[in-house]
Amino acid sequence: MDPMHRMEQLVTELNQHNYQYYTMDQPQISDKEYDLLYDELVTLEQESGMVLPDSPTQRVGGELLKGFTPHRHLSSLWSLDKAQNIEQLRNWNTRVLKLVNDYNTKNPDNPLPEPGYVIELKFDGLTLNLTYTNGELVQASTRGNGTVGEGILAQVRTIKSVPLKIPYTGGTIEVQGEGIMNLSVLNRYNETAAEPLKNARNAAAGALRNLNPKTTAERRLNAYFYNVGYSDDIQFANHQEMMDFLRENRFKVNPSITYFREFDDVMEQLAAIQESRGQLDYLIDGAVIKITDLRTREALGYTDKFPRWAVAYKFEAEETTTVLNSVVWNVGRTGKVTPLARVEPVELAGVTVQNCTLNNVGDIERKNLKFALGTRVFIRRSNDVIPEILGKVTEESDGEEIVFPEQCPACGFPLEQRGAHLFCNNKLACKPQTVARISHFASRDAMDIETFSEKTAIQLYDELNVREPADLYTLQFDDLVKLERFGEKKANNLIAALEQSKDRDLASFLYSLGIPNTGKSTTRMLADHYRDLHAIMNATAEELVELPDVGGIVAESIVTFFADPFTQAAIEKMLNLGVKAQAPEAPAAVVEDSFFSGKTVVLTGTLHQLTREEATQRLEALGAKVSGSVSKKTDLVIAGEKAGSKLTKAHDLGIPTIEDEDELVRLLNQQG
Template identity: 40%
Template sequence: MSSNIEPAVTEKIENLRNALHRHNYQYYVLDDPEISDAEYDRMMQELIALESAHPELASPDSPSSRVGGIPLDKFESVAHSVPMLSLDNGFNDSDILEFDKRVRKNLGLPPRSQATLREQKGNVADELLYTAEPKMDGVAVELVYENGRLVMASTRGDGVRGEVITSNVKTIPSVPLLLNQENGRKIPSRVEVRGEIFMKADRFRKLNEERLRMNLSPFANPRNAAAGSLRQLDPRITAKRPLEIFLYGIGRITDLEFESHWDSLQALKGLGFRINPLIRPGITIQDTLDYYKELSEKRHNLPYDIDGMVIKVDNLLFQSQLGATSKSPRWAIAYKFKAVQETTRIMSIDVQVGRTGALTPVARLEPVNVGGVMVSNATLHNEDEIRRKDIRVGDTVLVQRAGDVIPEVVKVIGSKRTGAEQIFNMPQTCPVCGAEVVDRDEAVSRCNNMNCPAQIKARIRHFASKRAFDIEGLGDKLVEQLVSRGLISSYADIFNLDKENLQRLERMGPKSAANLINAVEASKKITFDRFLYALGIRHVGENVAGILADKFESADKLCSASLNELTAAEGIGPEIAQSVRHFFEQDENRKTVARILDSGVEILFEAKPENRPLEGKLFVLTGSLEGMTRSEAQKMIEAAGGKMTNSVSRNTDYLVLGKSPGSKLARAKKLGIEIIRESDLDKLIKI
């Protein structure tokens, strides 16, 4: 810092920053502003003027940084320390009651009809409680704070990795740049939180009106507008967009412990984050159904879009015990609102061929606006679905979309038929290569030719995609040329591309060819999970690939793994295991994997602790531990290969006894479970 700056100037800048941070908290979190917008703007302009005059006093967490920083060349990617999983969906009360039944069964709780309600130390006991939250129709993001300062913001991406959008998120006024430290509040050293960025309906309309005046295309809906705003390489553009945020959960947080999801949300609010005021905590499953009806009625009067309600088990220990599948947490479900529907006409039906050879009929529609999105295509799923609904070319149909779900044809409006409609039949040969079409599982017709150009192109596109090998420049059009000209016929051929041949392709000069060769070379170091995902094994998405990569220590071990070894991995069911086994049993697939590795591709493996003395052991804790929190104990047990659950059963190996134990102690004694102290746990782990 320059010694020429007067202390009064430094003090003035610091006071303005602190005041603006506090007024943001008052306005966005407490909804209790203490000054007018005009006064806030004057303070901001004064701060900007002082910082411009003294650039050496610049700070990345100054409120002035919200005006937008330096444009980016591209978005980097980052791994989420805790995956941002998607939610299973429910569409009626029966789905939600079935969810409650599954949760109770997995927790060892009695069915709802037998559950009793009684008070114990001021808390409701023996009753499973939920938190119900409006499901925002926005863009999910993760915010990371270190020592109270925002250091990273990223998109959800594929749930495992997202794009870094820190500069853009910092422009959003309702995102705190510094966590609230008022009243001596303890600030965790690291906070990872998840939220939904959205745009209010009235601000969205004004934005579109402005775009039309500038002869720019309007956004289709608020969600698309928010997503487009966050993906601007120039943060100054994002700063002009009316974005807001609601936080809905924690990824990982240090130094703080919570018993319930609601407690964690209240703590976030205290730290300066906005949470939705319509969240309903600590309610029974029947209460959630009642609240769903209430939200359904008021959704159209809300200032922002919601497309359903999220129901979460409130008890965090229960959440931990329930765990997750490869795709979704078992402790939460989205209860979606009824889909938006519109009427249109089927102009034709085309058949697309995917990378697994699956033939999917797609309806080409007269474009129609469905819930703010122009829809011109709708999936028809398969031939059985077409027959069941009696869908014909030329039919007037009801089309629906719900949130991110691909638009589909709900039903044919028979009264609109003229007699000119044409019955559709799935082709007996592949529409791309002419090979025989066979009916396999799941009522899906498939092209029987593994060398079908459509399959090859789709597999190569998948292999080179951002979530797989991430080969920049290898887009759809280039893949089309490479396959059509016979330069590649397998994704293994990518690593043998020749610069001279590339230069002969359309729009591929020497520089573009060199860039692609460099991108291919740069992709050769890849983590095992992304490598597995890139192979395009049926049923193996990003999360399943992560489970397999964590379970098996090399490609060779996975290749030779038996069905029993595969299903031993938590989250891998018989269908996934059979698909993986079938893939590696094919000689051609094994040769292709070998060719890839022989081309210089290096698979990166995360180092695992050599000593896992608690492998396969099940632990239950009761009472308060002295040397660690429950969360720390759970992490320590899991790091040593064990698992921790909340209830004592015959499958429990050890009960860890703390101070003031509960009823679990008596049950453990009755079942003959081994009871150990905290010191004994340390000894077991250090064996």
């Protein structure tokens, strides 16, 4: 085959795979197969000295640029009026309705329709304006002042969700969108970066306005598109038609766009977006409400600054700055010593923040925080978790030093540094470790000892010398009833709960032990596979790595844990005191022709007609593989009440979902 013809074939095929992977989130081939095609194209380009304009090899970034070239937009990029609260939003809608009524009064023969509304997420990134002529991407620019921006074509070409060529060849169009850095990508980048990025917005803006396109490529940016700002001849009747055009022309459109006829429904959707924003894999700082009908938009027109037919509803900030006052060090169940930052109180996302996580000593050093006490730092709060310090506002080491401890802050034992973490190895006599292990042992997903709490664990440690979970089963009523805040009823309830916990199954017992690097899904898999505690304790690393979802690190963790004489003695003590730790009876044969057969299923949210454990067992009995995380390999997501980020990700990836529990129960009851 002629090399040029083969190159054209490869470019078309690779761009189609890029579109399926980066825009549709539905890869059609494996990474290995893609790499073979890509390498073949690279070889042909090197041999021929020719590179096609839309070749995917051009997305890695070219030579350093000398500067930015000004670009005059073909149509103005408008700012948006802002509403800070519901009252301001209703005022905007009142003005819209009045303008529509005024227009209809003056034009009774051709009235505007009743306003409909579209809600789009307001991305916190950098606005992109892309120019296509006869289907080819010929320019990309920043917003600038709305009339003239900076040309950043070389940088934008590195974003793999940006099409270099589109099917529409009817002339010139300008398409607007937002360049962003996904939070998961930011986290992975910072794990190995010599200079961690402080937040996703700055990371995206800095990459796109960087004169070295290779830097842009390294940050693996993403982009979503939401508007056709200019076209030679194409026209749309409404926003839906415009979005359909963008999708048909391979632009990535965010799936969270919603349409409403009633303004009260808009209010409800905004509340739902605000509640779930922390579960998104990208930053948003609000939502944009637009009138859907484009003739109405034209009639309403613009003020000097804003379109009258759109408004931005701003959410409370999730990022801000404050002063780092001090750092304290806490000891966890595994002996890991973790820094906790005390900051000057600041309002963030509706709460007053005083504490922030710092993760570990490596995190402190990577973020240039070693000399940050008393200085101003960036913090971020997401999804009701403790806020995280992202980095210093300034680059200078102008604060007091954060001193890393050399002895355990709880027991004084010398600390050991393993990787980025500090550890106290005094697991037999370090109070926080012991209390945390006992609390974990008694937790609901473990031995499920009712009425037990961390306060109870501390009290038993201090007053009854409870030093390990096995000691719980030696407690007597006469010992407990003498304790402060322990009456006869509470003592009897705890004794009964301890007795009942002895019947917990093998998977729950394994989870209660707190084996490093293992969670509930791994311990259940071990219990289902071996069905005997001592068989698991005697398993070799070579045997374990053959099991599903068990890699070398997990296998070594399991073997090392059970090789510890302290662990072995503690387990035998519990067995002698009546703990059964047995696997349930072997399940019936798996159904091979049910609705769930062969599917990888993820459960999320709260179910009311059956427990998560019961749902898992019934799904597995019907041939499903139940997984704990959503990925492109997931076939189905079952969402109960208050489902969060897993359901959002399923929608983003186009994964089928069951969001009606009655429907789930009906399908479970269909045997075969």
